[in-house]
Amino acid sequence: MLSTHLLSEVEQVCSHVGVMHVGKLVANGTLASLRSSLAPRIVVRTSETTDAADTLRRRLGLADIKSGDGEVSALPGESAPEQVLRTLVYDGVPVTGFEVARADLEEVFVALTGEGFDVSG
Numbered sequence: 001m002l003s004t005h006l007l008s009e010v011e012q013v014c015s016h017v018g019v020m021h022v023g024k025l026v027a028n029g030t031l032a033s034l035r036s037s038l039a040p041r042i043v044v045r046t047s048e049t050t051d052a053a054d055t056l057r058r059r060l061g062l063a064d065i066k067s068g069d070g071e072v073s074a075l076p077g078e079s080a081p082e083q084v085l086r087t088l089v090y091d092g093v094p095v096t097g098f099e100v101a102r103a104d105l106e107e108v109f110v111a112l113t114g115e116g117f118d119v120s121g
Helices: 007-013 031-036 049-059 081-090 105-113
Strands: 016-021 024-030 041-046 063-068 071-075 095-101
Touching (some): 016 031, 031 105, 041 081, 049 063, 049 071, 081 095
Antiparallel strands (some): 063 071
16 A cells, blocks of 8 residues: 555556545446546647637637647547648648647646646655
């Protein structure tokens, strides 16, 4: 058993996880099952984040679009990743990277508890 706030370490050594919040167990299960409880996100790396976000929103109707630091992400909904990429390229968006990203344990923790934490002291 390991009790820690260093979630990246938990991901490296644990197969099962329990998430506590305000003294109560709010979720438990395999690391894979907890991570799969959050929808994956489409992540596009590009120098034209405004154009990419516009294509994702206007042409594809994707939800929860986030943009910053040369990257745009969104929930893909029913859109297949290859269709998203094809539409971005067709619209002239310069794509330098593309992935379907699964949630990490920290994102799961925030979704379950509604808060993050600062371990920097």
